[in-house]
Every structure is written in C-alpha cells, then in structure tokens.
Amino acid sequence: MLPTLSRVKPPRWLSPDILSRYILGHEVRGNELSLFSHSISPKSAAWRLKVTAGIRNVSTSCTLCAKARGNQKKKDMSEKKLTRHFIDYRRVKLMAGSGGKGACCFHSEPRKEWGGPDGGNGGDGGNIIIKADRFVKSLAQVVPVYKGEDGQPGGSKNCYGRNGSPTYIHVPLGTLVKEQGKTIMDLSEHGQEYLAVFGGAGGKGNRFFLSNENRSPMTATSGMPGEERVLQLELRTMAHAGLVGFPNAGKSSLLRAISNAKPAVAAYPFTTLNPHVGIVNYRDHEQVAVADIPGIIRGAHLNRGLGISFLRHIERCRFLLFVLDLSSPEPWTQLQHLRYELDQYEPGLSQRPQAIIANKMDLPESRERLETLRSHVTERVIPVSALTGQNTEELILHLRELYDGYLQEKAQHERGMDEESEKLARILWDYLRLHHRLEKSDVIIGLGCHDLRVAERSAALFLEGWAPWLLFTGNLGKQTAGVWTRREADVFLDVALRMGVPRGSILLETEATNTGENIRFSHRVLKERNIPASRVILVQQPFMERRVYATFLRQWPEQVDLTRAIVTSPELGIFEYPHPAVGTACDLICYMLGVVERIRDYPHKGFQVEQQLPPSVLCAYNWLLQAGYSPK
Ligand SMILES: Nc1nc2c(ncn2[C@@H]2O[C@H](COP(=O)(O)OP(=O)(O)OP(=O)(O)O)[C@@H](O)[C@H]2O)c(=O)[nH]1
Numbered sequence: 318m319l320p321t322l323s324r325v326k327p328p329r330w331l332s333p334d335i336l337s338r339y340i341l342g343h344e345v346r347g348n349e350l351s352l353f354s355h356s357i358s359p360k361s362a363a364w365r366l367k368v369t370a371g372i373r374n375v376s377t378s379c380t381l382c383a384k385a386r387g388n389q390k391k392k393d394m395s396e397k398k399l400t401r402h403f404i405d406y407r408r409v410k411l412m413a414g415s416g417g418k419g420a421c422c423f424h425s426e427p428r429k430e431w432g433g434p435d436g437g438n439g440g441d442g443g444n445i446i447i448k449a450d451r452f453v454k455s456l457a458q459v460v461p462v463y464k465g466e467d468g469q470p471g472g473s474k475n476c477y478g479r480n481g482s483p484t485y486i487h488v489p490l491g492t493l494v495k496e497q498g499k500t501i502m503d504l505s506e507h508g509q510e511y512l513a514v515f516g517g518a519g520g521k522g523n524r525f526f527l528s529n530e531n532r533s534p535m536t537a538t539s540g541m542p543g544e545e546r547v548l549q550l551e552l553r554t555m556a557h558a559g560l561v562g563f564p565n566a567g568k569s570s571l572l573r574a575i576s577n578a579k580p581a582v583a584a585y586p587f588t589t590l591n592p593h594v595g596i597v598n599y600r601d602h603e604q605v606a607v608a609d610i611p612g613i614i615r616g617a618h619l620n621r622g623l624g625i626s627f628l629r630h631i632e633r634c635r636f637l638l639f640v641l642d643l644s645s646p647e648p649w650t651q652l653q654h655l656r657y658e659l660d661q662y663e664p665g666l667s668q669r670p671q672a673i674i675a676n677k678m679d680l681p682e683s684r685e686r687l688e689t690l691r692s693h694v695t696e697r698v699i700p701v702s703a704l705t706g707q708n709t710e711e712l713i714l715h716l717r718e719l720y721d722g723y724l725q726e727k728a729q730h731e732r733g734m735d736e737e738s739e740k741l742a743r744i745l746w747d748y749l750r751l752h753h754r755l756e757k758s759d760v761i762i763g764l765g766c767h768d769l770r771v772a773e774r775s776a777a778l779f780l781e782g783w784a785p786w787l788l789f790t791g792n793l794g795k796q797t798a799g800v801w802t803r804r805e806a807d808v809f810l811d812v813a814l815r816m817g818v819p820r821g822s823i824l825l826e827t828e829a830t831n832t833g834e835n836i837r838f839s840h841r842v843l844k845e846r847n848i849p850a851s852r853v854i855l856v857q858q859p860f861m862e863r864r865v866y867a868t869f870l871r872q873w874p875e876q877v878d879l880t881r882a883i884v885t886s887p888e889l890g891i892f893e894y895p896h897p898a899v900g901t902a903c904d905l906i907c908y909m910l911g912v913v914e915r916i917r918d919y920p921h922k923g924f925q926v927e928q929q930l931p932p933s934v935l936c937a938y939n940w941l942l943q944a945g946y947s948p949k
C-alpha cells in the first residue's frame with residue numbers, strides 16, 4: 318500500500334482545519350485549498366488568464382484526483398512538434414522612440430496679423446526598459462526587435478508634443494543582460510529595472526528661438542533619433558526544481574501530472590530533448606517552476622547520451638527531484654549513478670536540497686522495492702505514480718516545503734549579514750541619514766561618487782522643479798579613481814541628459830576629489846556664474862547625508878546662516894542599497910564605519926563641524942569592528 322497523506326507534514330500555509338479534512342479523506346473544496354497549474358506557452362501572451370482558468374481541486378483520494386484531472390490519455394507528440402519549450406536565451410534589438418519635431422508657426426487671430434512665434438517643442442521619444450517580473454518564468458515571450466514609442470510633434474499655440482510612453486520588456490528574475498558577451502546588468506529582484514535605451518530628445522519649436530535679436534524665428538528643430546542597442550538576455554536560473562532521472566524514469570509524465578505542461582511522453586529513452594518548465598501554482602499565489610530535464614545516463618559528464626548540456630540545466634535549478642523508476646531491478650543504484658554524474662560535473666551538485674521520487678508505484682513489482690529503497694537512503698522518499706496520479710499531492714506539498722526553505726535562505730543571503738549585524742547596521746544607517754524636508758531652492762548640487770542613483774535622484778529633483786539649476790561636482794574620487802575613466806561630474810551629466818534635463822540648466826565642477834572640495838568648488842562655480850545660492854539642495858548617498866551636512870557647515874565659504882542647505886539622497890532602504898555597481902551589504906557596513914570615523918576625527922582637522930556620536934552608535938560601531946568589518 319502507498320502511504321496515506323497522514324504522513325505529510327503540514328505546511329505553514331495550510332490551516333489546521335483544512336488539514337484535518339484533508340487527512341480525513343474528504344475532498345477539499347476549491348475555495349479552501351486549490352492547486353492549479355499551467356505550462357508556459359511562448360505563444361500565449363495571456364498565460365495568466367490560463368492560470369486562473371486552470372484551477373483544480375485537490376483531493377486526498379488518488380482515484381478522485383485522477384478523475385478530477387479527467388482524460389488521462391496523453392497525445393503522442395514528437396518533441397519537434399512541441400513548440401512549448403523553455404527559452405533561456407534571447408538576442409534583442411532595441412530602438413528607443415525618436416523625439417517629435419518642434420513646430421514652426423505664429424500666433425494669429427483676427428485683427429492681429431503678426432502674433433509672436435508659438436510653435437511648441439516635440440515630445441521626447443519613449444525609453445525601453447527591461448524589467449524583472451516574478452510572474453514571468455521564461456524568455457519565451459521576448460521578441461527579437463523592440464521599437465519604442467516616438468514623441469509627438471509640437472503644435473501651434475505653444476502646445477508641446479506628448480512624450481513617448483516607455484516600453485517594458487518583462488523578463489524572469491535571474492535574467493542577465495549582456496552586451497557583446499559582457500554582463501551589464503543582473504535583474505534578480507522583482508520590479509528591478511534596467512533602462513536599456515533612451516528615447517531621443519524632442520525637437521524645439523520656433524517659440525524656443527525667440528530672442529530680442531530675432532522676434533520672428535523661423536527655426537524649429539526635428540527630434541533626435543532614439544538610442545539603438547543589441548543586447549543578449551540570458552536566464553541565470555532555469556527553474557526552482559529540476560526533475561533528474563534516467564531516461565524513461567517518468568520525469569515528463571510526472572511534470573504532466575503536477576502541472577499542465579505537456580512534454581512528450583513515450584516508452585523509449587530520450588523522448589525529451591529540450592527542457593520544459595511547468596508551473597505549480599499554490600492557492601496563496603506562490604508559483605514553483607519545475608523543469609523536466611532530458612534523461613541522464615552513466616557517463617553523461619563525459620558527454621555521453623545527451624551529454625553535458627543537460628547537466629548545465631540541472632546546475633541552474635535550486636533543488637532537485639530525483640525520479641527513480643521503481644519497476645527497474647535496483648532503483649537505488651540509479652540514484653547512486655545519478656549523484657555520481659552530477660558530482661563529476663560539479664562537485665557538490667548532488668547535495669542541493671532534494672527529494673527522492675519513487676515513480677511507477679502502480680506496478681506490482683515496484684511496491685516490494687519501496688522499503689528496500691528506503692533502507693538504502695537517508696533522504697525522504699515520496700512514492701508516486703505519474704501515470705495514475707497516485708500521491709502526487711504529497712510531492713506537491715513537499716515541493717512547497719523545499720521552496721519555502723529556499724525563500725528563507727534567499728532572504729538571508731540578500732541581507733548579506735546575520736541578524737545581529739543587521740540590527741547594528743540599521744542603527745548606523747538611521748543615524749547617518751537626516752531626513753531633511755525638501756524645499757524649493759536655487760540649485761541642486763549632485764556630489765560625485767560611484768553611485769549613479771545619486772545622479773538620477775538629482776536629475777529627478779530638477780525635473781520635479783525643486784530648483785532651476787542642477788550642478789554636478791566631482792573629478793575622480795576615492796570610490797571612482799581607477800574604476801571609472803571619466804570624471805564623476807561628466808558621468809552624472811550623461812545620466813541627467815538622458816533623463817531629459819536640458820543641457821543649458823546643468824553646471825559642471827570637475828576638479829573636486831573629496832567632499833570638502835565638492836562644497837567649496839561648487840560655491841566657486843555658482844559665484845562665477847552669478848547664480849544665487851541662498852538655498853541649496855545637496856544630493857549624496859544615503860549614509861553620506863550627515864557627513865555632507867557637517868562638511869557644508871564648516872566649508873561653505875559664505876556665512877552659513879545666509880545659505881540654507883537641505884541634504885537628501887536616493888530614496889533607498891538599507892536592503893535596497895546594495896547594487897552590483899556600488900557593493901554588497903557588507904561593503905555598506907564598511908562605508909558606514911568609515912563615515913562614523915570621519916564624523917569623529919574630521920572636526921579636529923577642520924573638515925567638518927563637531928557632532929555628538931550617541932552611545933548606541935558608538936556601541937554599534939565597536940561591535941561591527943569586532944565582528945571583522947573594516948572601515949572604508
Ligand atoms: N506504469 C507506469 N508507467 C509510467 C509511469 N510514469 C511513466 N510511465 C511510462 O514510462 C515511459 C517513459 O515515460 P516518460 O515520462 O517519457 O519518461 P522520461 O523520464 O521523461 O523519459 P526521457 O524523456 O526519455 O528521459 C512512458 O511509457 C510512460 O507512460 C508510472 O507511474 N507508471
């Protein structure tokens with residue numbers, strides 16, 4: 318007999334009353350717990366609709382379950398005919414929208430023949446943005462060419478053309494964006510975006526060229542063409558779980574049984590030639606992707622059978638489901654061989670979180686072998702029959718347990734620090750930020766550093782209208798010398814131009830190599846240009862706010878009560894700060910320790926005003942030093 322579901326450990330998301338009914342053998346109604354599945358169809362853009370349509374109930378009885386699934390007859394489809402295979406690589410050509418052209422026309426109304434020029438500017442072309450979306454599981458729906466929306470032309474009566482809307486390309490988490498083979502972005506967070514190509518700036522209408530010298534300009538410019546790029550998108554992770562087994566073990570049948578993916582099934586080896594991914598959807602909307610990987614044979618690591626390429630796919634799964642054919646004479650030797658092949662390919666690969674699936678339990682010979690198999694292994698063995706659907710619920714529940722464990726581990730990894738370090742890092746983070754309220758000012762000063770989000774925040778503040786001028790300051794500094802070849806202010810300038818800040822509103826200071834010089838030299842540039850600076854907005858990284866303010870109060874060449882400074886930074890939480898270009902959570906701690914030291918030491922050197930370091934901050938500083946973090 319197969320073990321009943323009473324063996325199943327209740328998962329956290331299953332309430333006890335549902336579980337009791339579940340174990341007692343009543344069928345659970347769909348609105349209490351339902352599992353539904355679907356496959357990824359590259360041709361179906363509306364797959365989410367399919368998901369909601371595909372809800373099925375979970376029943377405890379295998380027969381009921383099989384009945385509920387209806388027709389068990391599977392179509393024999395050749396692998397070639399199957400178009401629904403998993404896509405993990407795409408080459409895309411991106412062409413951002415062009416700017417709309419500016420209008421050339423003059424105001425006219427009855428009895429007022431010679432009105433002034435009133436041709437509006439064209440709108441900017443739409444950007445193309447690649448966005449990580451946790452609901453997308455493959456690159457199948459990514460098309461080879463994207464063209465952004467063009468900006469609308471300007472019109473008469475000073476009407477500006479509408480900007481082209483951005484085009485989003487939704488990709489799965491774990492997508493690498495590459496250009497000429499070089500990785501330029503790793504999209505691993507839900508909602509993370511990469512602005513791949515910028516739309517062209519809109520042309521100027523003739524109103525723009527109105528001056529004292531020329532009261533009726535006839536000039537209007539056409540919009541700039543959008544940026545063009547060819548990028549490669551590559552999926553780093555393939556699926557959460559990989560079905561690993563010898564040919565004919567029933568992997569494809571199992572994927573059919575637990576999801577609506579339809580990989581080909583046949584009674585000969587190597588039926589599956591391409592990996593397929595099916596999605597198991599849980600009632601709380603969590604989705605687990607399961608990959609059917611072509612069969613592995615002895616010597617696969619030496620490229621026998623379908624060879625190494627499929628071991629590569631296994632490497633890209635978070636946990637493994639070893640599928641054994643229990644009707645074969647010694648299924649436990651299959652397991653040993655599979656593990657051997659995996660470890661030959663990559664040492665330790667067979668140790669990933671896993672479950673052992675004993676398949677073909679409907680056959681009489683299999684039942685005898687189950688206990689022997691259990692005595693050979695220490696891991697949990699889940700007996701199932703992919704053909705009849707027996708006990709697949711236990712597999713689905715266990716899959717969820719593995720997935721929850723993976724999420725926990727991932728969260729820990731993302732934090733990049735243990736709980737105690739995290740608590741103390743937060744104390745420093747909160748102390749170093751000032752939370753100044755924004756006020757309309759004369760100029761926004763973006764202080765150069767290696768974090769482009771500072772440039773983006775500065776430009777965004779300008780575009781929101783917080784000041785009529787944007788000044789970027791910075792040569793190569795401590796974080797950028799030896800890393801960047803261009804000066805910080807120049808790099809920031811590019812970011813702001815791409816975001817649509819007019820060049821005429823941007824000032825540059827390209828000499829400063831530290832925060833003090835940023836402050837003093839910016840003041841000099843403003844003085845030279847006769848730009849008033851009774852209120853300035855200073856933008857830096859979040860943990861630099863306090864240091865920048867203290868430096869301003871000491872080094873701003875005018876009396877500080879004549880100039881008011883508001884310090885701000887990109888709006889990031891402590892865990893959003895880490896970024897491939899700026900460093901990990903550990904780097905952040907090291908930076909924060911460095912800033913605390915400067916707050917302590919710099920006042921004596923005349924660089925900053927004196928500030929109190931609260932005992933909690935000193936305590937956190939000392940603890941983190943002891944824990945091995947070194948100030949940067
Ligand atoms: N009796 C029985 N037969 C099964 C079961 N699962 C799969 N089979 C049969 O085993 C054969 C192989 O099944 P597949 O699902 O194609 O096996 P696979 O592991 O995907 O094989 P490859 O793609 O070649 O690696 C088919 O004839 C299936 O009908 C099961 O639980 N019970």
Ligand SMILES: [Mg+2]
Nearest residue numbers: 568569588589
């Ligand atoms: Mg198969």
